[in-house]
Amino acid sequence: MRPMVRSLYLLSIATLAVQPASGKAESPEGQAMDAQTVLALKSLQLLDQRMHATGYRLVSANAEFCKETVPHLGVLLHDIEQYGDPATARFAFGFTSPIAINAVAPDSPAAIAELAAGDGLKAIDGIAVQDIAVDTEKLAKEKPEYRRIAAVKATLMEAGVDGQAELVVQRGGVNQMITLAPVETCPSQFQIRVSGKREASADGKMVSISSTLAEYVLDDDELAAIAAHELAHNLLKHRERLNAQKVNRGFFGQFGKSAGRIKAAEIEADRLSVWLMANAGYDPKAAIRFWTRYGKQHGKGIFSASTHYRWKKRVKLFEEEIAKMQAVEAVAGKYAPPLLAVSEPN
Structure with missing residues (x-):
C-alpha cells in the first residue's frame, strides 16, 4: 500500500x-x-x-548555492x-x-x-x-x-x-x-492547493502543488521531483525573465517566440531540479520514475501544451543531467548546480 x-x-x-x-x-x-x-x-x-x-x-x-537567502x-x-x-x-x-x-x-x-x-x-x-x-x-x-x-x-x-x-x-x-x-x-515558500486537477506552479515566491497531484506521487522522492522543478523556476527567476521578455502566457503563448522562451525555461527547471534533489538527499532518478509513469498514463504530462517536452524526451533530459552531475566531484556531499553559478541571461 x-x-x-x-x-x-x-x-x-x-x-x-x-x-x-x-x-x-x-x-x-x-x-x-x-x-x-x-x-x-x-x-x-x-x-x-x-x-x-x-x-x-x-x-x-541548497542555501549555499543561492545568491539570495x-x-x-x-x-x-x-x-x-x-x-x-x-x-x-x-x-x-x-x-x-x-x-x-x-x-x-x-x-x-x-x-x-x-x-x-x-x-x-x-x-x-x-x-x-x-x-x-x-x-x-x-x-x-x-x-x-x-x-x-x-x-x-x-x-x-x-x-x-x-x-x-x-x-x-x-x-x-x-x-x-x-x-x-x-x-x-533559499527563498521560496511551499503550499498545497486544494484542487481536483493534477497541476503545479511557481509564481516567483511560492511553489504550489495541487492536492490531487500530491496524492498521486508514490513516495517523498517523487514529491520532491515536482517541488524541485517548481523551486528551480523561482530560483532562476523565470517569471521575471518571461515578463521582461513580454511572453504571452495565454493561447498565443503556445506559438512562436513565446512558446520557445517558455520551453527554454521549462528545460532549465528540469535540469536544475535534479541537482537540487540530490543536494537535499532525494533520489534524482525519482524524476525519471515519476514522468515515465505519468507519461505512459497521461501522454505529455501535467501540461499538454507545446511549451513542454513530451515525457520521453523529458526523461532523456533527466538521464543526461544526472550523468553530468555524477561526473562532478561532490564536496561534502553537495554538487554545485551550474545553472545557479551562471549569470542570468538577458
Missing part, C-alpha cells in the same frame, strides 16, 4: 472507530462534527506537513479563518489561538525547540499576534481570510533577520517563550 494512501486509510479507520453511529464526531464541548469533514481537514494537514517538510529540505540543503524557522502557520467552518477546524486541528502551527519541518530550528503542530502562536518578538498590522493595500491580491496569516508570516520572517526570534506559544493552556535561531535558506 502506498505510504500516503496507507496513512489516510489508517486515519479513516481511527475516525470511524470513534465517531457515533450517526456519522458525527463529538467535540469536547459536546458539539457534533461531521466526521467526513474532520477527516478531510486532517488529510489536508498531512499533505501540508509533507509538502512543508519537502520544501524546507530543498531550500535549506532568507531566514527560516521551519514552521508552517495557519489561521482558523482560512476554514469555512471554524468550529470544525478547531476540533480537527486543536486550535488554541486564531493563529497556530500547522507543521514543523524535521531538523529545523522549530523542531529542535520541540515546537509542534497545534501550538498556538501568541506573540512574535514581543508583538502580540492580534496587534500585527494587516496592510490591506499591500495584500489586496490575497483573499480576505488569508490577509492576516500573510501579515503574521511576514512578521515571523522579519523577526529572524537579526539572527534570533522570540516566540510566545500556547500549549495546554500555558504560554511559553521560546527563542529560536533561524537558518538561512
Whole structure:
C-alpha cells in the first residue's frame, strides 16, 4: 500500500472507530462534527506537513548555492479563518489561538525547540499576534481570510533577520517563550492547493502543488521531483525573465517566440531540479520514475501544451543531467548546480 494512501486509510479507520453511529464526531464541548469533514481537514494537514517538510529540505540543503537567502524557522502557520467552518477546524486541528502551527519541518530550528503542530502562536518578538498590522493595500491580491496569516508570516520572517526570534506559544493552556535561531535558506515558500486537477506552479515566491497531484506521487522522492522543478523556476527567476521578455502566457503563448522562451525555461527547471534533489538527499532518478509513469498514463504530462517536452524526451533530459552531475566531484556531499553559478541571461 502506498505510504500516503496507507496513512489516510489508517486515519479513516481511527475516525470511524470513534465517531457515533450517526456519522458525527463529538467535540469536547459536546458539539457534533461531521466526521467526513474532520477527516478531510486532517488529510489536508498531512499533505501540508509533507509538502512543508519537502520544501524546507530543498531550500535549506541548497542555501549555499543561492545568491539570495532568507531566514527560516521551519514552521508552517495557519489561521482558523482560512476554514469555512471554524468550529470544525478547531476540533480537527486543536486550535488554541486564531493563529497556530500547522507543521514543523524535521531538523529545523522549530523542531529542535520541540515546537509542534497545534501550538498556538501568541506573540512574535514581543508583538502580540492580534496587534500585527494587516496592510490591506499591500495584500489586496490575497483573499480576505488569508490577509492576516500573510501579515503574521511576514512578521515571523522579519523577526529572524537579526539572527534570533522570540516566540510566545500556547500549549495546554500555558504560554511559553521560546527563542529560536533561524537558518538561512533559499527563498521560496511551499503550499498545497486544494484542487481536483493534477497541476503545479511557481509564481516567483511560492511553489504550489495541487492536492490531487500530491496524492498521486508514490513516495517523498517523487514529491520532491515536482517541488524541485517548481523551486528551480523561482530560483532562476523565470517569471521575471518571461515578463521582461513580454511572453504571452495565454493561447498565443503556445506559438512562436513565446512558446520557445517558455520551453527554454521549462528545460532549465528540469535540469536544475535534479541537482537540487540530490543536494537535499532525494533520489534524482525519482524524476525519471515519476514522468515515465505519468507519461505512459497521461501522454505529455501535467501540461499538454507545446511549451513542454513530451515525457520521453523529458526523461532523456533527466538521464543526461544526472550523468553530468555524477561526473562532478561532490564536496561534502553537495554538487554545485551550474545553472545557479551562471549569470542570468538577458
